[in-house]
Amino acid sequence: MGNIALTDVIPQDSLERQLYFIEKCKAYVADLQEKLGRPLTCCTQTFGCQMNARDSEKLLGILTEIGYVPVETEEADLVLYNTCTVRENANLRVYGRLGHLNGLKKKNPHMIIALCGCMMQETQVVEKIKQSYRFVDIMFGTFNIFKLAELLYSRWTQEDQIIDIWDSTKEVVEELPTMRKYPFKSGVNIMYGCNNFCSYCIVPYVRGREKSREPKEIIMEIERLVKDGVKEVMLLGQNVNSYGKNLSVPVTFAELLQEVEKIDGLERIRFMTPHPKDLSDDLIDVMSKSKKICNHVHLPVQSGSSRLLKLMNRNYTKEHYLELVDKIRSKMPDVSLTTDIIVGFPGETEEDFEETLDVVRKAKYDSAYTFIYSKRTGTPAAAMENQVPEDVVKNRFNRLLETVNEVSRSISNRYEGTVQQVLVEDVDDHDASYVTGRMTNNILVHFPGSKDLIGTLVNVRLTECRGFYYMGEQENA
Numbered sequence: 305m306g307n308i309a310l311t312d313v314i315p316q317d318s319l320e321r322q323l324y325f326i327e328k329c330k331a332y333v334a335d336l337q338e339k340l341g342r343p344l345t346c347c348t349q350t351f352g353c354q355m356n357a358r359d360s361e362k363l364l365g366i367l368t369e370i371g372y373v374p375v376e377t378e379e380a381d382l383v384l385y386n387t388c389t390v391r392e393n394a395n396l397r398v399y400g401r402l403g404h405l406n407g408l409k410k411k412n413p414h415m416i417i418a419l420c421g422c423m424m425q426e427t428q429v430v431e432k433i434k435q436s437y438r439f440v441d442i443m444f445g446t447f448n449i450f451k452l453a454e455l456l457y458s459r460w461t462q463e464d465q466i467i468d469i470w471d472s473t474k475e476v477v478e479e480l481p482t483m484r485k486y487p488f489k490s491g492v493n494i495m496y497g498c499n500n501f502c503s504y505c506i507v508p509y510v511r512g513r514e515k516s517r518e519p520k521e522i523i524m525e526i527e528r529l530v531k532d533g534v535k536e537v538m539l540l541g542q543n544v545n546s547y548g549k550n551l552s553v554p555v556t557f558a559e560l561l562q563e564v565e566k567i568d569g570l571e572r573i574r575f576m577t578p579h580p581k582d583l584s585d586d587l588i589d590v591m592s593k594s595k596k597i598c599n600h601v602h603l604p605v606q607s608g609s610s611r612l613l614k615l616m617n618r619n620y621t622k623e624h625y626l627e628l629v630d631k632i633r634s635k636m637p638d639v640s641l642t643t644d645i646i647v648g649f650p651g652e653t654e655e656d657f658e659e660t661l662d663v664v665r666k667a668k669y670d671s672a673y674t675f676i677y678s679k680r681t682g683t684p685a686a687a688m689e690n691q692v693p694e695d696v697v698k699n700r701f702n703r704l705l706e707t708v709n710e711v712s713r714s715i716s717n718r719y720e721g722t723v724q725q726v727l728v729e730d731v732d733d734h735d736a737s738y739v740t741g742r743m744t745n746n747i748l749v750h751f752p753g754s755k756d757l758i759g760t761l762v763n764v765r766l767t768e769c770r771g772f773y774y775m776g777e778q779e780n781a
């Protein structure tokens with residue numbers, strides 16, 4: 305990468321073009337650094353889901369390649385917010401923090417403030433920032449994150465706010481540097497976008513149509529990651545079960561998993577998110593036979609009411625969902641099951657809500673992400689009548705939390721006394737003579753150990769369940 309000729313003819317090829325701008329930015333940063341007599345720092349903040357987290361690793365990869373030193377504090381020379389708009393409070397958090405950034409920028413005239421991600425795909429958001437947040441230097445969306453160096457260079461060479469938002473994937477440049485948060489585990493995009501249009505959800509509008517990557521590209525990426533020390537991958541897509549349907553040679557998600565399983569040196573495979581409407585028997589079969597696929601299924605139910613599920617456009621019923629759970633449990637008896645639930649979807653009655661509580665009790669989730677319905681402009685549900693009053697929703701939300709906690713408490717100690725394989729992630733926050741890791745069921749365990757265990761797989765006997773996590777002791781090999 306370092307030996308690209310700095311001609312002033314901008315290359316046409318997308319990858320070459322970005323490498324060209326990376327070199328341009330590098331020279332600019334080196335210059336400014338010398339002038340200021342200190343390194344330039346950058347701070348990236350991720351809002352939202354695993355997709356965004358993975359995008360942020362790519363963005364940070366470009367920034368560090370350019371010469372920025374990553375720091376935790378927002379008192380940095382470049383602050384980049386990778387935003388989420390799935391619920392309104394994700395938006396509000398960004399606006400809330402922008403005011404603070406403006407204060408920091410007044411003290412540091414070299415500071416660059418950049419916004420990207422899902423919020424930027426909404427025209428009203430971009431308009432608002434253009435009008436009321438003039439100090440924001442760069443805005444780009446979800447489809448062109450690979451252009452960061454080019455946009456940054458444009459900002460340095462012209463005075464104006466730089467805005468570059470695409471409305472669909474025109475091209476994907478995957479080969480740029482990335483900077484992983486963890487050396488030993490990584491997300492891997494297997495598909496982009498979503499075609500499901502659940503009636504409450506904004507993701508299809510801000511992430512575009514579903515597009516699967518070629519299996520061989522995915523395999524090559526994972527092989528490279530494994531060579532670089534990765535033990536665990538998380539295959540990412542908004543609905544991984546529809547992976548591969550539109551490829552020129554169609555491939556199923558179950559088939560992809562079998563190929564990934566064959567990669568030497570890869571120890572663990574996770575995936576997010578399977579949609580209940582098309583979770584196949586083949587997939588359950590492949591999971592139950594696999595040595596690498598983790599013992600955890602995150603299966604968002606959203607609601608237990610078949611009537612609401614229809615209005616949500618989820619394409620399954622309560623009965624179908626519960627049958628699916630039974631099938632999964634019959635093939636993987638000690639699987640850990642988690643879910644997402646929305647409370648207060650328009651028109652939700654007390655009876656609908658009780659159906660949701662019933663599913664929580666029957667499916668016996670280890671944990672659940674619970675959300676209050678948030679009206680997203682442009683989605684079909686936003687125009688529905690009978691929005692549920694706030695106090696009713698709050699009351700249901702609290703009752704749901706109680707039920708989720710009750711259920712998870714009643715089953716949480718079921719692994720006590722067993723020996724489980726743990727991927728060690730970090731030194732314990734509270735006691736430096738302990739380390740923390742994850743079992744294949746995604747549950748955390750803390751046990752005595754030193755930091756050299758980080759990134760390794762060890763067998764741990766679970767001595768005590770403490771609610772959502774376990775304490776344990778390393779078994780002698």
Ligand code: SAH
Binds near residue numbers: 505542606646677
């Ligand atoms: N593709 C994934 C979900 C991605 S969004 C799936 O279909 O399962 C993550 C979660 O956010 C969803 O599962 C849903 O529970 C929640 N969510 C999405 N839109 C929402 C909204 N408008 N209000 C409240 N929660 C929402």
Ligand code: SF4
Binds near residue numbers: 500501505507579
């Ligand atoms: Fe949203 Fe539904 Fe797509 Fe998930 S499957 S991202 S909830 S539209």
Ligand code: F3S
Binds near residue numbers: 422423511
């Ligand atoms: Fe949020 Fe975008 Fe993910 S809206 S949940 S960051 S796809």
